[in-house]
Amino acid sequence: MPQARLGVKPPDGGWGWVVVAGAFFVHAGMLATALSFGVFYAEFREVFQESAGITSFISSILVGTMLMCSPFAGALSNLTSCRTAIIAGGVISAAGLAVSYFAQTMIHLFFSVGILTGFGLSLTYTPSLAMIGRYFNRRHGTANGIAVCGTGVGQFALPPLFQFLIDEFGWKGALLIVGGLMLNGCVCGALMKPIYLTEDGTKVDREAQSSEDQELPVVHVPFHQKACESFDVSLLKHRPFLVFSVSLFGMVLGVSVLFVHLVAHAQNLGVEKTSAVFLLSIIGVSEIFSRPLNGWLSDRGKIDKVYYYMIGVTGMAVANLAIPFASNYTGLVVCMVLYGFFSGMANPVLAVLVCRYSGASRISSGLGWAFVFQGVAFLLGPPVAGWLYDATGNYDMSFFSAAIVIFVSVLVLLLNPCSTTSRTLGPGAGGLPDRPDGIVVLSYVMRDVSSEDGIGVFSHMKRDVSGEDGIGVFSHMKRDVSGEDGIGVFSHVKRDVSSEDGIRVLSHVKRDVSSEDGIGVFSHMKRDVSGEDGIGVLSHVKRDVSSEDGIRVLSHVKRDVSSEDGIGVFSHMKRDVSGEDGIGVFSHMKRDVSGEDGIGVLSHVKRDVSSEDGIRVLSHVKRDVSSEDGIGVFSHMKRDVSGEDGIGVLSHVKRDVSSEDGIRVLSHVKRDVSSEDGIGVFSHMKRDVSGEDGIGVLSHVKRDVSSEDGIGVFSHMKRDVSSEDGIGVLSHVKRDVSSEDGIGVLSHVKRDVSSEDGIGVLSHVKRYVSSEDGIGVLSHVKRDVSSEDGQSNPGFRG
Numbered sequence: 001m002p003q004a005r006l007g008v009k010p011p012d013g014g015w016g017w018v019v020v021a022g023a024f025f026v027h028a029g030m031l032a033t034a035l036s037f038g039v040f041y042a043e044f045r046e047v048f049q050e051s052a053g054i055t056s057f058i059s060s061i062l063v064g065t066m067l068m069c070s071p072f073a074g075a076l077s078n079l080t081s082c083r084t085a086i087i088a089g090g091v092i093s094a095a096g097l098a099v100s101y102f103a104q105t106m107i108h109l110f111f112s113v114g115i116l117t118g119f120g121l122s123l124t125y126t127p128s129l130a131m132i133g134r135y136f137n138r139r140h141g142t143a144n145g146i147a148v149c150g151t152g153v154g155q156f157a158l159p160p161l162f163q164f165l166i167d168e169f170g171w172k173g174a175l176l177i178v179g180g181l182m183l184n185g186c187v188c189g190a191l192m193k194p195i196y197l198t199e200d201g202t203k204v205d206r207e208a209q210s211s212e213d214q215e216l217p218v219v220h221v222p223f224h225q226k227a228c229e230s231f232d233v234s235l236l237k238h239r240p241f242l243v244f245s246v247s248l249f250g251m252v253l254g255v256s257v258l259f260v261h262l263v264a265h266a267q268n269l270g271v272e273k274t275s276a277v278f279l280l281s282i283i284g285v286s287e288i289f290s291r292p293l294n295g296w297l298s299d300r301g302k303i304d305k306v307y308y309y310m311i312g313v314t315g316m317a318v319a320n321l322a323i324p325f326a327s328n329y330t331g332l333v334v335c336m337v338l339y340g341f342f343s344g345m346a347n348p349v350l351a352v353l354v355c356r357y358s359g360a361s362r363i364s365s366g367l368g369w370a371f372v373f374q375g376v377a378f379l380l381g382p383p384v385a386g387w388l389y390d391a392t393g394n395y396d397m398s399f400f401s402a403a404i405v406i407f408v409s410v411l412v413l414l415l416n417p418c419s420t421t422s423r424t425l426g427p428g429a430g431g432l433p434d435r436p437d438g439i440v441v442l443s444y445v446m447r448d449v450s451s452e453d454g455i456g457v458f459s460h461m462k463r464d465v466s467g468e469d470g471i472g473v474f475s476h477m478k479r480d481v482s483g484e485d486g487i488g489v490f491s492h493v494k495r496d497v498s499s500e501d502g503i504r505v506l507s508h509v510k511r512d513v514s515s516e517d518g519i520g521v522f523s524h525m526k527r528d529v530s531g532e533d534g535i536g537v538l539s540h541v542k543r544d545v546s547s548e549d550g551i552r553v554l555s556h557v558k559r560d561v562s563s564e565d566g567i568g569v570f571s572h573m574k575r576d577v578s579g580e581d582g583i584g585v586f587s588h589m590k591r592d593v594s595g596e597d598g599i600g601v602l603s604h605v606k607r608d609v610s611s612e613d614g615i616r617v618l619s620h621v622k623r624d625v626s627s628e629d630g631i632g633v634f635s636h637m638k639r640d641v642s643g644e645d646g647i648g649v650l651s652h653v654k655r656d657v658s659s660e661d662g663i664r665v666l667s668h669v670k671r672d673v674s675s676e677d678g679i680g681v682f683s684h685m686k687r688d689v690s691g692e693d694g695i696g697v698l699s700h701v702k703r704d705v706s707s708e709d710g711i712g713v714f715s716h717m718k719r720d721v722s723s724e725d726g727i728g729v730l731s732h733v734k735r736d737v738s739s740e741d742g743i744g745v746l747s748h749v750k751r752d753v754s755s756e757d758g759i760g761v762l763s764h765v766k767r768y769v770s771s772e773d774g775i776g777v778l779s780h781v782k783r784d785v786s787s788e789d790g791q792s793n794p795g796f797r798g
Contacts, residue, residue, distance in 0.1 A: 015193055016135030016143065022191035023128040023147035026086070029184050030093065030124045032154020032284070034063045037113075038260045039162040039277055042267070043171040048106050052264070053386035058109050059260045060382045065118025066125060067252075067375030073126040074368035082127035083192040089123025090185025096120055097179030101172045113175075117182075124185045126367050129351045131192050133363040140355070141305065145295015145348035152291060152340065155284030159277045235369055241357040243416045248350075249373040250409025251313050254320060254402035256381035258339070262323075265395040271329050282336040283343070290344020298349050305349040305356070310410050312349075315342025317406035324396040 037059045045055040077085040096117030103109050128147070136143040165174035235241050259280070266276035298308050319339035326332045351367060358366025385398035 011195070012136050012138050014135075016132075018191050019131050019135050019193070020143050020147050022086075022188040023132055024150035024153075026124050026128040026185060026188045027148055027150030028154035028157075029150075029181060029188075030089075030121050031066075032151050032158050033178065033182070034059075034066055034118070034121055035151065035259050036155055036158040036162060036280055037062055038263050038280065039159050039166070040171060040174075041260060041264060042273070043166055044106070044109070047171065050106055051386070052261075052389045053383050054106065056260050056382040056386040058106070058113055060256070060379050061110055061114025062118045062121075063256070063259075064375040064379030065115050066121040067371040067378060069119050069122035070126040070371030070375070071365065071368035072119075073122045074130065074365050076123065077127040077130060078365075081192075081194050082131045083189050083194065085127045086124045086189030086192055087186045088189075089120045089125075089127075090183055090187075090189060091120070092123065093117045093120025093185065094179045094182035097175050097182060100175045100179075103172075120182070120185075122371075124189070126371060127192070128188070129367055130363050133351065133355050134195050139299060140352050141295045141299040141348060142292075143295075144351050145292040145298075148295075148347050148351075149288055149291035149344075151347070152284040152287030152344070156281040156288065157284070159280045160274075163274060163277045235358055235362065235366060238357070240416050241366065241369075243412060244353060244357050245370050245373040247409045247412040248370055249377045250405050250412060251316070251346075252374040252377035253381045254404075254406035254409070255316060256378040257385040257398055257402040258320060258323070260382035261385055261389070261395055261398060265323070265399075266329070266332055268394065269327065269329075269332075271332070275329060279332055279336050282333055283340040286337050286340025287344045287347075290341045291348050294345045295348035298352070305352055306413065306416075309346050309349050309353060310413055312342045312345030312347075313406060313410050315339075316346065317403045317410070318342075320399050320406060321403035323399045 041055060041059065044050075044058060045052065048055070073085055073089070076088075093116075096112050096115075096119075099116070100109060100112040103112060129144070132143050132147055133140065162174060162178070165177055169177065262279055263273075263276045266279055267273060294308070294312075298305050316339055319335050319342065322335050322338070323332070326335050351363075354366045354370050355363045381402070385395070385402065388398045388401065389395050
């Protein structure tokens with residue numbers, strides 16, 4: 001199954017503008033056809049001699065089916081691609097109008113025009129909007145405004161065209177010709193190029209991705225499971241999204257009356273048919289200017305988009321309310337100009353708000369469910385208005401009722417607190433403010449711990465996508481969990497985001513291990529380690545979150561050493577936190593990004609931030625040195641901080657190798673500090689391996705695990721340095737999992753940095769932090785972007 005691999009941020013341009021052009025013509029030719037179908041209303045009523053309520057069902061079913069089938073369209077685009085869905089929609093909608101040529105009864109038109117054509121239009125409409133959300137974030141409102149103004153162009157051009165075709169060829173010939181026009185949707189679909197980005201937002205090579213896919217094991221998921229996951233019913237449990245959808249229902253319930261009954265109402269006032277049809281074109285002309293202008297203003301103005309939407313919908317209600325008071329054609333024209341202007345305020349931000357309440361990763365599903373509410377409303381509105389006409393003999397009560405319902409829909413939005421108008425799909429309280437950069441790394445992760453599939457790290461991470469980039473690090477990762485455990489490290493993780501706990505990765509993380517500590521970074525990881533503990537990388541970590549800064553990754557680490565699972569990385573580590581430094585492992589990391597040397601991950605780390613040099617990586621480590629050698633992992637580390645070379649991690653380490661325990665981890669490390677390259681992670685390490693490579697990232701490290709301590713850093717790691725794929729730090733690691741503990745450090749990790757997804761395990765990760773230095777993992781990470789200094793926001797709690 002094809003998967004869209006979204007990166008840190010949408011490109012906000014490039015081919016995205018071609019996608020906008022395709023979406024423009026989808027709106028102009030497909031959606032505008034549905035909204036302009038009221039031109040056929042008078043013909044159908046005259047030919048079949050049915051009441052206004054029954055006849056209006058054709059347009060109601062058409063638009064209602066188009067909107068109500070949006071979840072199916074979203075699911076199909078998730079299972080295949082938006083391009084495939086739109087092309088299929090063009091063919092189906094054309095077939096529906098073509099078979100309408102043979103209609104002899106109203107029921108025939110209900111099925112051919114209403115259901116078949118409506119379903120085809122749904123396959124074109126929803127995926128076209130979803131593609132804009134994937135290509136744009138910072139300019140989402142502008143791009144969306146340009147695309148949806150196609151509806152205005154279509155509404156201007158199509159009603160007179162439809163009337164001309166009816167006059168020249170009859171209603172049957174007109175439907176056949178319009179069906180041919182629907183095939184242009186296939187051309188629009190061909191423009192919807194799927195987007196594949198790496199973590200730094202750059203395109204990658206498909207061929208290399210294919211080679212990687214061949215190397216990695218593939219677990220097949222049943223089609224019905226993929227289909228069920230694509231519908232994403234959990235969105236309906238999220239209150240802000242549900243409230244917004246109910247508001248959409250009320251708005252469309254009122255607006256639908258105008259599109260179906262306006263022409264008939266004008267004819268009842270004595271307006272000739274051609275002029276009455278042109279009223280729909282006037283709406284289109286007004287929207288041509290209003291939609292792109294207001295979309296642009298919504299991106300640059302200081303008014304929140306939800307209030308922009310509410311002002312627009314209120315104006316639409318006023319325009320509907322004024323229609324019964326317009327006793328002549330001029331008055332109706334003024335009402336339509338006002339309606340088109342305010343509609344141009346609300347419609348460009350509609351999809352943007354859906355993206356806000358559902359998240360960019362689920363915008364297809366979010367649009368689908370939002371359109372279901374609109375579809376039900378369009379299915380009910382015109383027939384009810386028609387029955388009110390049959391009962392009263394005029395349309396005044398119909399338009400009054402429509403205006404009241406639209407007003408109520410605006411009031412419904414007030415049920416959403418202001419704090420929820422700009423947050424991600426998150427818990428019931430709190431939220432993330434709008435920011436220009438919108439970078440929130442690994443924050444606001446939601447996890448449903450009631451499942452049994454062993455959910456992994458960074459699963460279904462939801463971020464505040466109301467900013468300009470929308471995508472976080474390691475976000476949008478999907479994993480095939482059809483097996484019983486099968487959960488890898490950082491690979492294809494899937495999560496249920498329907499819970500309300502709002503867990504944050506690397507902060508206030510809770511892990512259900514039925515033990516007392518229950519706190520774990522990267523917790524809820526399950527690996528097939530053929531043992532009983534299932535302890536993952538860096539699990540069972542305890543963090544001290546009582547401090548004010550709350551930024552102490554892997555600090556205050558304590559590990560339960562009473563188990564028999566073969567302690568892994570950073571295990572048995574104890575720190576003396578009673579002193580002044582109290583700095584943990586990899587905590588309070590700072591990187592010097594003022595130079596151009598491209599410092600690597602974990603290099604130039606500042607530990608003691610009170611001093612000027614601040615280069616004390618993993619120093620001051622306390623260990624049991626009661627034995628003579630007593631040389632432990634990262635122990636007795638010495639660094640020369642008097643120079644200017646900026647020594648990296650684990651450099652200048654010396655170890656007594658005269659002992660008999662066979663432990664020579666990172667021994668004989670030498671570092672050439674005469675170079676100017678800005679030393680990176682474990683870089684320039686030399687080991688005497690009497691081989692030819694000599695230089696490797698913790699390569700060819702061997703450890704004797706027959707000793708009693710059984711504690712090894714990166715033990716049994718082997719690295720193939722003969723390949724050419726540019727493997728990063730801790731990549732291509734192989735572990736011997738035949739032992740009982742089976743606990744490895746980033747074991748069996750493979751990363752091809754030439755692939756399309758660019759998702760590596762802490763290797764070659766690049767984040768966009770508005771600078772050009774390509775900051776690495778865990779360095780210069782900004783969690784709360786509501787402040788300027790990148791410090792944690794006290795209000796951002798789990």
